[in-house]
Amino acid sequence: MKFITLPLSFALALLASAAGAQDSTAYQPKFSRPQHPAEVFFDSCTKPEWPRQSLRNKESGSVTLRFVVAPNGRLIRYDVLHSSGFPMLDKAAGAGLSTCRFRPGGINGKPVQSVAYVQYVWTLE
Amino acid sequence: MMKKHLTITALLMAGAFAQTAMAADQKACMHLKRSYPVASVQQAESNLRDAQNGSDPLAQAEAMYTLAEVRYFTADVKGGDELVRQANAIWSGLPPTVPLALRLQDEAKKLMQAGDCRTAATTLSTAVSVAERAVPADESVTYSILGDLVSHQAASANLATLKQTAPRLIAYWQKNGEPADSVSAPVYRRMVELYYQEEQYEQAAQLAQRNLRNGEQAYGTDHAALIPRLDDLATAYYAQLRYQDGEVATERAAAIYQKNNPDGKGRFGLGTQKKIDIEMRRRYNQGDVTGALALGEQEIRQQQQKLDIDVQALQAAIKALEEEQDAARRLPLQAAERRARAKLMHAERPLAALRVNVAEILHAQQRYDQAQAMYQQAIDGYARSTADPLEAARAKSALATLYRVRGNVDDALRLQSAALEQLLPAFGADHPDVIDSAHELALLYQRQGKSAELAALAARVPTVTQRR
Numbered sequence: 001m002k003f004i005t006l007p008l009s010f011a012l013a014l015l016a017s018a019a020g021a022q023d024s025t026a027y028q029p030k031f032s033r034p035q036h037p038a039e040v041f042f043d044s045c046t047k048p049e050w051p052r053q054s055l056r057n058k059e060s061g062s063v064t065l066r067f068v069v070a071p072n073g074r075l076i077r078y079d080v081l082h083s084s085g086f087p088m089l090d091k092a093a094g095a096g097l098s099t100c101r102f103r104p105g106g107i108n109g110k111p112v113q114s115v116a117y118v119q120y121v122w123t124l125e
Numbered sequence: 126m127m128k129k130h131l132t133i134t135a136l137l138m139a140g141a142f143a144q145t146a147m148a149a150d151q152k153a154c155m156h157l158k159r160s161y162p163v164a165s166v167q168q169a170e171s172n173l174r175d176a177q178n179g180s181d182p183l184a185q186a187e188a189m190y191t192l193a194e195v196r197y198f199t200a201d202v203k204g205g206d207e208l209v210r211q212a213n214a215i216w217s218g219l220p221p222t223v224p225l226a227l228r229l230q231d232e233a234k235k236l237m238q239a240g241d242c243r244t245a246a247t248t249l250s251t252a253v254s255v256a257e258r259a260v261p262a263d264e265s266v267t268y269s270i271l272g273d274l275v276s277h278q279a280a281s282a283n284l285a286t287l288k289q290t291a292p293r294l295i296a297y298w299q300k301n302g303e304p305a306d307s308v309s310a311p312v313y314r315r316m317v318e319l320y321y322q323e324e325q326y327e328q329a330a331q332l333a334q335r336n337l338r339n340g341e342q343a344y345g346t347d348h349a350a351l352i353p354r355l356d357d358l359a360t361a362y363y364a365q366l367r368y369q370d371g372e373v374a375t376e377r378a379a380a381i382y383q384k385n386n387p388d389g390k391g392r393f394g395l396g397t398q399k400k401i402d403i404e405m406r407r408r409y410n411q412g413d414v415t416g417a418l419a420l421g422e423q424e425i426r427q428q429q430q431k432l433d434i435d436v437q438a439l440q441a442a443i444k445a446l447e448e449e450q451d452a453a454r455r456l457p458l459q460a461a462e463r464r465a466r467a468k469l470m471h472a473e474r475p476l477a478a479l480r481v482n483v484a485e486i487l488h489a490q491q492r493y494d495q496a497q498a499m500y501q502q503a504i505d506g507y508a509r510s511t512a513d514p515l516e517a518a519r520a521k522s523a524l525a526t527l528y529r530v531r532g533n534v535d536d537a538l539r540l541q542s543a544a545l546e547q548l549l550p551a552f553g554a555d556h557p558d559v560i561d562s563a564h565e566l567a568l569l570y571q572r573q574g575k576s577a578e579l580a581a582l583a584a585r586v587p588t589v590t591q592r593r
Contacts, residue, residue, distance in 0.1 A: 027526065029485030030519070030558065031402060032409045039375075039393045041360060043353040044318070046282075066513060068551060073363035073371070081513055101321065101360040103375055104368070111368040113553040115515065 038069035038116035039103040048096020050122065051088045059086040062121045063093050069102040071111035084122065093120040169195045182219060183228075186212035190232070194241065209244050213251045223263050226256035230270045242281060249274040268297050276308060279315040284322070291316050295332070306343035310336055310354070317357040321364065330361035349385045352378045398475040405482055414486060421483040428476045435472050439465040470511045477506030481520045488527055497531075500524035518547035522562045529569060538569045545586075554586045563589045 061084030068076040078094045097118055105114020169192040176188040193208035219225060229252035236245035253274055256267040275294045278287040291312055303309050313336035320329035337354040344350050355378035362371035379392035401424050408417035442462040449455050484499035500520055507517035522544035528537035545562045552559050563586035570579040583590050 026491075027485070027489045027530075029409065029482070029489055030523070030561075031482045031485055032406050033557075034406070041356045043356055044360065064511070066515075071368075071555075072366055073360055082511060101356070102363075103359065103371070104363055106368065106372070107557050109369070111363070111366070112556050113551075114556075115513070115551060117513065 033107050034109060035107045036103075036105060038067065038105040038114040040067065040097065040116050040118060041101045041103065045097065045100035048093050048120065051092050054086060054088045054092070054122075058124055059084075059089055060122045060124045061085050061089060062119055063090045064117065064119045065090075065094055065097060067097070067102065067116045067118065069104050069114050069116055071104050071113055073102045073104045073111075075100075075102060076113070081117070082119075089122050093118075093122070166192075166195050166199065182215050186215040187232075189215075190236075190244070193244065194239070197241065197244075205244075209247055213247055216251050217254060219255075221255045221258035221260070223256065223259045223261075223266050226252050226259055226266055226270060229255060230273060233273065237277070242277070246274065246277055246281075246283075246286075249277060268294065268301075271297075272304065272308060275312055279311045282315065284315065284319045287312075287315055288319055303339055306339050306350075309339055310350075313339075314353065314357060317361065321360060324364070326361050326364040330358060330365065333358035333361050347381050347384055349381060352381055355381070398478060401479065402482065409486065414490070418483060418486045421479055421486065425476065425479050425483060428472070428479065432469070432472050432476060435465070435469040439469050442466075467511075470509065473506045473510035474512040474516070477503040477510060477512065477520070478516065480506065481523065484520075485523060488523065493527060493531055497524065497527055500527065514547055515551050518544045519558060522548065522558065522565070526561075526565050529565060534569060534572060538566070538573070541566045541569060549585065554588065559586060560588050 062082075063080060063084040064082040066079045066081045068078070070076050075098055078098055080090045080094065083090050084093075097120065102116060104111040105116075106112060169188070173185070173188040173192050176185040179185070189208040189212040193205040193212070196202075196205035196208065216225065216229060229248055233245045233248040233252060236242075236248060249270060252270045253267065256263070256270050259266075271290060271294050275287065275291050278290060294312070295316070298304060298309060313332050317329045317333050317336070320326070320332065333354060337351060337358055340348070340351045340354050355374045359371040359374035359378070362368075362374060382392040383389070401420065405417045405420055408414075408420065439462070442458070442465040446455060446458045446462050449458050480499050480503035484496045484503060487493075487496035487499060490496075500523060503520045504517055504524065507514075507520065521540045525537045525539075525541035525544060528534075528540065541562060545559070545566055548556070548559050548562055554560075554563075563582060567579055567582055567589045570576075570582065
């Protein structure tokens with residue numbers, strides 16, 4: 001137990017010493033940092049395949065996906081931010097675009113875990 | 126009915142997927158719809174019987190192919206496969222000669238033209254096997270056929286089989302000289318993809334570099350054909366955590382894209398808001414804080430004016446809908462109302478983002494009342510928009526910092542805590558925004574003597590204890 005509490009006490013003491021300094025530190029706007037979000041390299045993957053059943057049902061719509069990208073550019077996961085209203089289309093878009101490769105986001109010249117957004121539109125004409 | 130896919134991001138140019146089509150597709154089997162076979166089933170079966178009664182095994186194998194073609198067409202895949210297998214067994218059992226290998230290569234080309242991709246691949250594999258065993262051997266024939274097979278596998282993205290064949294061909298190219306770029310490039314790209322998937326990033330980078338060099342020799346140093354090769358190289362570097370090298374490749378690809386698409390929005394869709402962000406950042410970092418603020422405020426005014434028009438349009442759409450009683454006539458009005466609402470929600474996001482930038486400058490200038498109001502407007506705007514809650518979380522974290530500085534600890538704690546709960550799962554414990562948020566929260570816990578919460582926070586974001 002001591003093994004755990006001693007370092008923690010030390011850490012908390014460090015924080016306490018930092019607290020006073022933080023108040024007097026001028027706020028540094030985050031937008032001023034050199035930065036870019038994660039990006040999708042669309043030339044590294046193929047178009048998502050239209051699910052046959054969705055096609056038969058004439059389902060269409062727009063899905064917005066959020067891809068969480070690791071500092072090494074590998075995809076960690078994707079989330080459906082705004083559904084098309086058709087889970088099969090959402091899933092097909094996510095699965096298809098998950099095969100893409102990514103540019104990791106960067107802040108101050110260093111790669112960071114970041115997010116990339118893609119709006120995928122399935123339309124029938 | 127036509128399928129149409131569109132991919133849009135704030136940062137994506139039109140037609141991004143057009144680049145996906147690779148040169149290999151022009152050469153390789155296209156999986157065309159087969160025209161109805163000339164021979165009927167009965168005729169093909171009769172021809173095969175005649176061939177089997179004869180003494181020419183090649184004629185027999187060719188008759189088997191014709192019948193296989195007919196069976197495929199009539200959806201008898203198993204029957205077709207069995208005939209192809211038998212035909213290839215015949216060829217494989219014949220004395221291996223270069224002419225036989227070349228004949229099979231021709232047969233495979235015809236099959237590719239007919240769109241029978243699977244049979245073509247089998248035939249090419251047999252042809253390679255025959256060529257390898259041919260006496261006297263002719264290495265150039267072997268590698269010519271292997272080249273067809275590998276190109277075919279590359280175009281059909283058959284990575285498992287490509288892994289077996291391509292390294293040998295690539296080694297041959299390295300020793301004897303590269304073929305035409307249109308032949309080698311698709312193979313290299315697929316192999317980069319394969320190595321990337323298998324996390325063999327060093328090999329991926331080597332092949333991407335080679336493919337890039339070939340492209341430069343074939344097309345010059347600023348041709349659009351280099352873009353996917355630079356992307357391949359960049360992703361291999363990123364994966365090795367060679368971030369700066371990756372950025373050099375990515376930026377070069379972006380510059381080539383821009384040069385080839387001067388009127389476009391840029392490689393990653395450099396939209397208006399992004400341009401304003403960049404210009405505000407440039408001014409701010411050069412010490413022109415007033416200029417950065419003026420630009421942000423001017424843009425806010427302009428975007429607000431546009432937004433006001435969108436609000437009026439929505440109100441008009443709602444009114445029109447309310448006044449219309451006829452169900453049929455309400456349908457297009459409902460669609461118009463949805464479009465107006467979507468447009469308004471879409472416009473809220475960039476305005477909110479701009480407000481955060483301006484609020485941050487005001488915050489840094491210690492103009493706290495103005496900064497607080499601006500942050501709040503931004504957060505409210507995000508709430509009305511389609512933006513990712515993560516964007517609002519960043520604004521909330523900044524506002525919470527402002528609250529803390531102003532001594533409003535309760536609101537600071539509530540807001541910072543909420544922000545961190547959104548930022549941490551998305552960005553991880555090492556992200557600067559997460560560390561900032563966690564550190565702010567740690568300060569608040571420390572002030573309030575909440576040591577248990579502080580310890581729990583330190584467990585989730587270990588760097589808060591290292592920062593001084």
